[in-house]
Amino acid sequence: MQMNPRLSGLRCIRCDSLWPPADYPEGxxxxxxxxxxxxxxxxxxxxxxxxxxxxxxxxxxxGEGATPCLAAPAxxxxxxxxxxxxxxxxxxxxxxxxxxxxxxxVSRARLAGATRLAAASSGNAGVSLAxxxxxxxxxADIAIMRDCPPxxxxxxxxxxxxxxxxxxxxxxxxxxxxxxxxxxxxxxxNYLNPPxxxxxxxxxxxxxIAQEILDACGVxxxxxxxxxxxxxxxxxxxxxxxxxxAGLIDRLPRMHAVEPYAxxxxxxxxxxxxxxxxxxxxxYSIAGSTCTLQSLEVLxxxxxSPVEISDAAAAQAQQRLERVGLATELSSxxxxxxxxxxxRSGLVDAESSVVLLLTSxxxxx
Ligand SMILES: [Zn+2]
Numbered sequence: 001m002q003m004n005p006r007l008s009g010l011r012c013i014r015c016d017s018l019w020p021p022a023d024y025p026e027g028x029x030x031x032x033x034x035x036x037x038x039x040x041x042x043x044x045x046x047x048x049x050x051x052x053x054x055x056x057x058x059x060x061x062x063g064e065g066a067t068p069c070l071a072a073p074a075x076x077x078x079x080x081x082x083x084x085x086x087x088x089x090x091x092x093x094x095x096x097x098x099x100x101x102x103x104x105x106v107s108r109a110r111l112a113g114a115t116r117l118a119a120a121s122s123g124n125a126g127v128s129l130a131x132x133x134x135x136x137x138x139x140a141d142i143a144i145m146r147d148c149p150p151x152x153x154x155x156x157x158x159x160x161x162x163x164x165x166x167x168x169x170x171x172x173x174x175x176x177x178x179x180x181x182x183x184x185x186x187x188x189x190n191y192l193n194p195p196x197x198x199x200x201x202x203x204x205x206x207x208x209i210a211q212e213i214l215d216a217c218g219v220x221x222x223x224x225x226x227x228x229x230x231x232x233x234x235x236x237x238x239x240x241x242x243x244x245x246a247g248l249i250d251r252l253p254r255m256h257a258v259e260p261y262a263x264x265x266x267x268x269x270x271x272x273x274x275x276x277x278x279x280x281x282x283x284y285s286i287a288g289s290t291c292t293l294q295s296l297e298v299l300x301x302x303x304x305s306p307v308e309i310s311d312a313a314a315a316q317a318q319q320r321l322e323r324v325g326l327a328t329e330l331s332s333x334x335x336x337x338x339x340x341x342x343x344r345s346g347l348v349d350a351e352s353s354v355v356l357l358l359t360s361x362x363x364x365x
Contacts, residue, residue: 009021
């Protein structure tokens, strides 16, 4: 395990300032001071190597990545699109895409000399970080919500994490901030409000999803991703951006963000992602009242759209996936419901090739 020697720095996605390789859990220091928290994007020295660069080489691993990308011709026909593919992130070791982030993040924490990691999680990230911290022999403190599904709570405890429960999403962050700023914990998730998202090195772990989709089905016209703070959305986009800049593809797929109620669509209207937009949903993995600048960036750079999906529509999609043998979390199934919405609005059509990110399996509801 070592840092990638080609990692040359980090660039702010808002002000373009460059920073030397280091840990910036609060994003760009200049933008933070200016009251506009903004995340940083990793920069690498050019290389002839074909693989997508990541910050940590030979990271701690539990076998994450290389998940199935399944063709779903019957669903494609039902939706009236040319092709539909299902990227099954539930096949990761702890059952969600978060394992890709955890492998890079926890490895970086180890290399940085940390003995303790702190994170706020609605469930999947907490389980994943707890597992990878166990693998790397780090202590894990996870701030969860009181309504965290019992199976996820128990999984975190079995991996040895210390848990603290809070009433709502925003109240977890000051607790995590205190552990990171004053008690030497390495930040496993965002803890700022307005949020900047997870540590840039962790988000990089999602980039290989773009390569895996490319290998399975070429460059799709559209990718649909369930989004809360947008770590996954941004990470997959960074992967496609790398492939484009390396000359390996000649266009970007459009990336659409699925959300349970209007956050990104309202933020996009004003160009300001710092407000809060309240809503109630059972799609707990994409709940919360905030969104991020990087999610807006993905929409504008890829030409995608935010798509609001109600719990009722997500539940119907969940049943449709179950009838073809796929168990998914409600927020994952919402991606299928989003295809119907995109089709009705004319944003996808019979020529479209669409990839859905099924972010986690259905074991935990
Ligand atoms: Zn900045």
